[in-house]
Amino acid sequence: MEENCLFGKKAFIVGGSGGIGREISLLLATKCKKIVVHGSKKSEQFDFLEKKIKESADFQKIVFDFYESDFLSIKSSPVASEAANCDILCVCFGPFIQKRLEETTIQDWQKVALFDYALPGVLLSLALPKMIEQKFGRILFFGGTGTSHRSEFRTNVAYAGAKSALNVLVESTAANYSKYGITCNAILPGFTQTQYTSKIDEILSAKMPLGRQINAKTIAKTALFLLENEDINGALLRLDQGWSA
8 A cells, every 4th residue: 555645635526515425525634635525505514514624634615416407517517627637536426216127217217327327437537637647546436235246136226237337437447547557446335324314224224234334434434445555446345244135
């Protein structure tokens, strides 16, 4: 592992204002020079995150709602600009849709295809030129539970399909750009306790092998380990307590 390889770098966390992304933003603020955090909405929580990060790093806030915008408008958005000028790209944003195939609508298919697969791909394509030029880059995505070793799903086929495609993106990037000092990895978490799961915590905890959800801080620490380690590249890291279905 390269010591302090993130020092002086600029990190861009898409979906970094809440949940897992928030914990990653806070942890990277202790390592990097500048933190740029994207969130879909303004909120007191986002304001508090800004205040907290400014204690240890330069901070920039970006508010952009992907769902309320035409997908092509991303090209001219501040999200695209920051992706093209970062050293570290973490994409923690993406919708989860749980429906049986006969219940999945055209809108559902479009949503997961665009935001769980195409969006990370677009941001990656924007980030690579600078990373190639400077011969350094760190990219981290979030895959779906079980998508590294399963190809059959019952109630979330559309979502799992998009996340499986994301695995191809991770491994292809690692294979083709490692010579430029760029790493690309993904964490595939099980159910994780955040403010977004508070209403169904007991239900989700019962589904996990250890009878509890994963702590978001644990995932953030794992994310930092991957980002700091230049020898880990193309990893699809299961963080799911040994989940099987």
